[in-house]
Amino acid sequence: MAQTTPNHTQTVSGWAAHDPSGKITPYTFKRRENGINDVTIEILYCGICHTDIHHVKNDWGITMYPVVPGHEITGLITKVGSNVTKFKVGDRVGVGCLAASCLDCEFCKDEQENYCDQIQFTYNGIFWDGSITYGGYSKMLVADHRYVVHIPENLPMDATAPLLCAGITVFCPLKDNNMLESPGKKMGVIGLGGLGHVAVKFGKAFGHHVTVISTSPSKEKEAKERLGADDFIVSTNVKQMQAGKRSLDFILDTVSAKHSLGPYLELLKVKGTLVIVGAPDKPMDLPSFPLIFGKRVVKGSMTGSMKETQEMIDVCGKYNITCDIETVMPDEINDALDRLAKNDVKYRFVINIAGKSSSL
Numbered sequence: 389m390a391q392t393t394p395n396h397t398q399t400v401s402g403w404a405a406h407d408p409s410g411k412i413t414p415y416t417f418k419r420r421e422n423g424i425n426d427v428t429i430e431i432l433y434c435g436i437c438h439t440d441i442h443h444v445k446n447d448w449g450i451t452m453y454p455v456v457p458g459h460e461i462t463g464l465i466t467k468v469g470s471n472v473t474k475f476k477v478g479d480r481v482g483v484g485c486l487a488a489s490c491l492d493c494e495f496c497k498d499e500q501e502n503y504c505d506q507i508q509f510t511y512n513g514i515f516w517d518g519s520i521t522y523g524g525y526s527k528m529l530v531a532d533h534r535y536v537v538h539i540p541e542n543l544p545m546d547a548t549a550p551l552l553c554a555g556i557t558v559f560c561p562l563k564d565n566n567m568l569e570s571p572g573k574k575m576g577v578i579g580l581g582g583l584g585h586v587a588v589k590f591g592k593a594f595g596h597h598v599t600v601i602s603t604s605p606s607k608e609k610e611a612k613e614r615l616g617a618d619d620f621i622v623s624t625n626v627k628q629m630q631a632g633k634r635s636l637d638f639i640l641d642t643v644s645a646k647h648s649l650g651p652y653l654e655l656l657k658v659k660g661t662l663v664i665v666g667a668p669d670k671p672m673d674l675p676s677f678p679l680i681f682g683k684r685v686v687k688g689s690m691t692g693s694m695k696e697t698q699e700m701i702d703v704c705g706k707y708n709i710t711c712d713i714e715t716v717m718p719d720e721i722n723d724a725l726d727r728l729a730k731n732d733v734k735y736r737f738v739i740n741i742a743g744k745s746s747s748l
């Protein structure tokens with residue numbers, strides 16, 4: 389593993405964390421030359437995902453410092469390799485969590501490359517040439533074109549950026565559990581942050597009755613008035629949790645910190661499903677009784693394939709779904725990370741990397 393290889397000839401300005409304090413500082417590094425399968429992207433915007441916090445603070449014990457976070461990237465193509473036919477210079481594009489996969493295993497061949505066991509991520513991964521991947525907190529990216537999607541013309545580049553991770557991560561569990569084509573389900577969303585607020589929007593766009601389950605009573609008004617949620621349960625309110633028992637068909641758990649699944653499982657109907665997408669650093673309690681007494685299912689889901697990501701972005705174009713964002717400049721990233729850790733954002737920070745004034 390190396391930070392660069394001889395073909396890393398392009399100097400790029402970015403922002404990196406250098407140790408588990410998580411403090412971000414300007415960082416200049418090298419990217420590879422644009423290869424035959426690559427596109428070069430001028431980055432316009434990059435969302436700040438809670439996964440970025442887990443990485444800069446080494447919550448999961450896997451961070452390779454210095455880490456340049458960022459996997460919710462939108463920008464414009466400035467160069468295309470000779471094998472690339474799907475993109476041209478000037479195209480509006482997005483890059484999410486995936487940078488490379490083996491292209492040969494059963495999952496890669498079945499367009500589920502997000503489950504390839506050699507998957508490499510947009511940052512804190514190791515690319516095929518042995519170099520460490522650096523993400524979207526930077527001015528420019530060289531990406532294999534197979535891991536890039538088109539952004540529909542009607543979607544703004546800033547409020548679309550978080551869809552590349554937050555959006556696809558909540559879209560796939562809905563798709564996998566037949567929630568795209570069968571309206572009228574009772575759906576719950578635990579945690580109203582970056583992922584959770586997009587889940588509410590998808591749930592409503594797909595015709596479901598959406599209940600937000602949150603520790604913060606103060607979020608109820610906004611969840612209903614701004615995001616269109618139908619119901620709100622405060623998870624620390626025993627009476628409300630009791631009244632909600634056996635009421636939901638499907639729950640999406642987006643919580644970033646350790647919590648017990650038992651009380652949430654009780655909210656599911658018999659044979660209901662809870663999908664975990666939040667990634668706390670510690671194991672969560674999973675009591676057996678709510679599972680066996682309700683024949684309930686708990687499963688996980690990780691981001692989405694590139695085919696699903698393009699499908700999700702196109703669906704967002706069709707329904708005009710974007711994220712509710714607060715835009716920050718690169719020198720405000722540390723404040724934004726601190727505020728995100730305190731859950732003080734509605735609902736996603738997006739870094740204005742290029743410093744352009746309009747949202748394009």
Ligand SMILES: NC(=O)c1ccc[n+]([C@@H]2O[C@H](COP(=O)([O-])OP(=O)(O)OC[C@H]3O[C@@H](n4cnc5c(N)ncnc54)[C@H](O)[C@@H]3O)[C@@H](O)[C@H]2O)c1
Pocket residue numbers: 436437438439440442553554557578579580581582583584602603642643644645646647664665666667668689690691728731735
């Ligand atoms: N599965 C995937 O592919 C995938 C993709 C992206 C993010 N993630 C993970 O999903 C999680 C959420 O990401 P995000 O960007 O939406 O974060 P976020 O900080 O925007 O939202 C997390 C929400 O969880 C709530 N929360 C925190 N602790 C809680 C607790 N103990 N009980 C109840 N609620 C609590 C917060 O109030 C907040 O609303 C993170 O762990 C992130 O790493 C997973």
Ligand SMILES: [Zn+2]
Pocket residue numbers: 437438439440459553554
């Ligand atoms: Zn993410």
Ligand SMILES: [Zn+2]
Pocket residue numbers: 489490491492493494495496497501504505506
């Ligand atoms: Zn593979």
